[in-house]
Amino acid sequence: MAAAGPSVFLVMVNGQVESAQFPEYDDLYCKYCFVYGQDWAPTAGLEEGISQITSKSRDARRALVWNFPIDVTFKSTNPHGWPQIVLSVYGPDVFGNDVVRGYGAVHVPFSPGRHKRTVPMFVPESASRLQRFTSWFMGRRPEYTDPRVVAQGEGREVTRVRSQGFVTLLFNVVTKDMRKLGYDTGPPDTRGVLGPSPPQGLPR
Secondary structure, three states: OOOOOOOOEEEEEEEEEEEEEOOOOOOEEEEEEEEOOOOOEEEEEOOEEEOOOEOEOOOOOOOEEEEEEEEEEEEEOOOOOOOEEEEEEEEEOOOOOEEEEEEEEEEOOOOOEEEEEEEEEEEEOOOOHHHHHHHHHHOOOOOOOOHHHHHOOOOHHHOOEEEEEEEEEEEEEEEEOOOOOOOOOOOHHHOOOOOOOOOOOOOO
């Protein structure tokens, strides 16, 4: 009797929240969480995490380096609702209160292999100057009660936001059984490649 084929595929993601550029701010930390569709479920690893507080590097880049690890595995029956990682960056204001310095989100890369993503960040803005002054004075800046709303389109069009900073992510993605279920994610020789990319200009 022939063995039954796979009923789900796996997407294994590891990497790190590498660094950030926030020229106006220092001493920041980052939170992340994953948002995914109803047909997806985590099978291993962590869905969310919070990094250490880091200060700007002393070199010319003035980067905020976290190198905070990401490691999670998902299973699903179809690609709809492909996982996104939502980032929230926090730091102290002039009164020492922790306030949000940026939100951002990006999909986990669809193709297996090694990927680097730079995520533009933004913050919600108060609707009026009075509200801006009151929130600054009280140390309560506008922020989302649930950062996962960043990965969803509903209600976002009525929110006033301002661009602010960038966060760099590194992903290593491995998929299993996607081809057996009829999904093509790239050339066969790229599936599950975790090593560094070959130097430019050299034959592969």
